[in-house]
Amino acid sequence: MPGYSAASVFLQTLSRGGVKYAFANWGSDHPAFLEDLERQRLEKRENEDGEGETEPSIVICPNEMVGLSCAQGYASVTGKPAAVIVHVDVGTQALAGAVHNVDRARVPVLIYAGASAHTAAGELKGSRNEFVMWTQDIPDQPAIVRQYMRYTGQISSAKNVDKMVMRALQIAQSEPRGPVYLWARREVTEEEVDESVMKRPSEFTKWPIVAPSALSPDVVTTISSALLTAKFPLIITSHLSRNSPTAIDPLLELSTLLSIPLFAHCPSSTNIPYSHPHFAGLSFGYDPFVLLSRADVVLVIDSDVPFVEVKGNKPSENARVFVVDGADALRTTIGYWHVDAELLARADGTVALQQLVTEVKRLDAQGRLGVLGSDTIKTRAADIQAWHKELIGKLDTAESTFPAAPAAFTSANVLGTLRKTLIAQDIHKDTLVFNEGISNYVEVFNHLRPDAPVGYPQGGMAMMAPGAGALGWGLGNAIGACLGERELRKQGGRGYKCVVAVVGDGCYLFGVPGSAYWIARRYETPFLTIILNNGGWKSPKVAMLGVYPNGLGSTVHGDRLTVGFGPSVPDYSQIAVAASSGWVYGRKVEKREELGEAIREAVRVVVEERRSAVLDCVLEGIV
Structure with a gap:
């Protein structure tokens, strides 16, 4: 049976880390990977397991951008990370706009690219043996994608390849989730390892994902009080359900408690059921949204762009605006970004909404405000539902x-x-x-x-x-x-x-x-x-x-x-x-x-x- 290499450890660690699929576009920097995949198949046959799938399973992708897009779709549906394997600098460049997409959508994908060998006279296994290995050797390969990545790292030795992969996956799956990029010279991936390295137990339990954060008590009280006393509150979201589909439950509960209209601006997922009577519509930023100018309290939760001011879509000067985001409330990866807000907070959307539901009920009961269930709430609910009914009627007419x-x-x-x-x-x-x-x-x-x-x-x-x-x-x-x-x-x-x-x-x-x-x-x-x-x-x-x-x-x-x-x-x-x-x-x-x-x-x-x-x-x- 053939021996093991750094590539063997790399693939094994991906599998142990929950990566089921690697979307691959192979090149001259991947001999050790192709060799190990065949080793896996032969080993399974010898163990009478047949020639089943390798670990991870390989999906051949003739185009790198399509491959990364496939990985994005897989990770988005399963909530599990995916891997993409590409060829040196040119394969990294060919990932194209999909790099932007996985970054902005905060999708956990591990991208691995090989790199040209750095020896040229046969000093190490994997030394340069094709002319293209000179032309593909650039000064700073990860710079091609660095500003889109949560982490970039060079694997320099077989002795720590597993730890590099574990760190990359840990970062990719922690907020702000997103893509990570690892790369290695060809000689490194060819480095031989002892069988004992492959049989070491997994250490992934020692590399946990960062736990979701909550709103501080004073912030919860401030936002809840504002919503309770508002004449016309409004909630805007774009990607609340992207990380947790059950975030929709506390959102609808809060909306029902206080009869708050729900609006989706440039949504990237279904955050509000279309059939819900409090759904007030959505926008791609083109059309005026009159409820925004009417609102006296606006809660923006998980929305990269809650409104486009130049279109006349902005809250009134006296509106109280609160921004909550699970990862980056200031959008530090966007060159210019600003919302006129009274308060910005970093907290997981599901956790924050559950806190707000609990606090709204507590404040109303403790202060004997009698807001919940009042005629004011019922009147507002009727108003919102009429708006929703009119919206659906217009859509029905357009379809027919x-x-x-x-x-x-x-x-x-x-x-x-x-x-x-x-x-x-x-x-x-x-x-x-x-x-x-x-x-x-x-x-x-x-x-x-x-x-x-x-x-x-x-x-x-x-x-x-x-x-x-x-x-x-x-x-x-x-x-x-x-x-x-x-x-x-x-x-x-x-x-x-x-x-x-x-x-x-x-x-x-x-x-x-x-x-x-x-x-x-x-x-x-x-x-x-x-x-x-x-x-x-x-x-x-x-x-x-x-x-x-x-x-x-x-x-x-x-x-x-x-x-x-x-x-x-x-x-x-x-x-x-x-x-x-x-x-x-x-x-x-x-x-x-x-x-x-x-x-x-x-x-x-x-x-x-x-x-x-x-x-x-x-x-x-x-x-």
């Missing part, structure tokens, strides 16, 4: 109103049809949606109307969104989510019958579909892709109109403005069909009368045949 020719249907028509199809087939509560609609971001939330965070025990359609700015996020995340929900079901947890990625045509191309659907086919991760095809990049034109609403380009067609993809627009569905050798069901939908049948068939293919399906839904172009 089709445009005049030449456009066949709107995004509201497509998404409303999808939601109704899922409900009719009784799988809407077992559906997970990845929203990368961007210019249709709000519409995807509004017309699919998710009711639960990912993994919420009571069920309901769940939705996730990037919460960041690098496009090409959705396809890879859907693949990783399929792998993750498969693991959850094996462990007796909640999986999803239908995973859906809703993307714009621009995001679809950014997601490297040629690579993504090859991975989906190879690892049998069936999901439905809905492409909201408006013929290009609508968001840049929207941004231009925000600055030049009546400018020279305001009335120019998207193709002339160079944000359109016409006049020769590809059939995006067939890219997926080709990449998967025909495994993907692909269809371009241009006629109104085809829409319902196409969506029903695509859902059937995913749920019953367990194949991926791609619908290229052609909307009105960018005008």
Whole structure:
């Protein structure tokens, strides 16, 4: 049997640390890893365990950005860390915008990159033996990604490789959670280790994750008192449920106690059920939100950007504003960030809301205020519920109103049809949606109307969104989510019958579909892709109109403005069909009368045949 190397210890430590999958793009710096994976397979065969999965299991990723996006989807669904293995400096660069996404979404991913050998005359095993090892040797490889990482570290010896991995995983999973980056020269990974090193017991119990923090007693009292005495309080959140799906429970309890409207600004997860009568809507920062200017007390909890002031969305001058975040209340990784607030506090969202619920009840009872259950609370509840009912009515109207020719249907028509199809087939509560609609971001939330965070025990359609700015996020995340929900079901947890990625045509191309659907086919991760095809990049034109609403380009067609993809627009569905050798069901939908049948068939293919399906839904172009 072959011996063991530093790479053997590295892979073993990942597995012991709860890393089930490593999303890999191999290169010349990885001989020791490939050798050890084969050692694992042969060892299992000799032990009559067959040639099962290696530890961790390897997912081949022909594109690094897709690989990191897959890792993000897996970690987001399972709450467990994932690993990504890439090739020296060029592989690190090829991680591209996904590095930004896992950073801003605070997802625990361990990225490992090899590095060129530093010996050139055969002094050590693994010395340079290819010309590219000179050109790929750069002065500071981790600098490529350092400002996005929670931690970067060089593994310099086989003797401490396990401790380097344990430290990296400990940091990645502690708030503020996020990606970490380890790297090593080729000779280090080839360093031989004794069998006794591999048989040492795991030390992970001595490397615990930092426990969640709570609000201090005086802060709890200050916020609770303000909410109790407010005439019109408001709660804003963006990613409350991202770390803990059960955070939704104390949020709804607090809202019900005091009849507080709940608003989601640029949400990256389902934090408020659409069906809840206190849900006051959501925004991507474009439209005015009148309840914000009306509020006299605003609680911002787990929101990177609670409002966009230049749009006129800001609290009144006299409003009391409180900001609570589980990791970084000052957003120190953002160049400029500020909210006019009376108080900022660092505390876990679930813990903080549970504290506030308890304190509101205590203060009301102790002071005999009689606020809870009062006519004031009931009147406010009726007001909020009327607002919610009006919102739902507008959405229903948009879904049933089709445009005049030449456009066949709107995004509201497509998404409303999808939601109704899922409900009719009784799988809407077992559906997970990845929203990368961007210019249709709000519409995807509004017309699919998710009711639960990912993994919420009571069920309901769940939705996730990037919460960041690098496009090409959705396809890879859907693949990783399929792998993750498969693991959850094996462990007796909640999986999803239908995973859906809703993307714009621009995001679809950014997601490297040629690579993504090859991975989906190879690892049998069936999901439905809905492409909201408006013929290009609508968001840049929207941004231009925000600055030049009546400018020279305001009335120019998207193709002339160079944000359109016409006049020769590809059939995006067939890219997926080709990449998967025909495994993907692909269809371009241009006629109104085809829409319902196409969506029903695509859902059937995913749920019953367990194949991926791609619908290229052609909307009105960018005008």
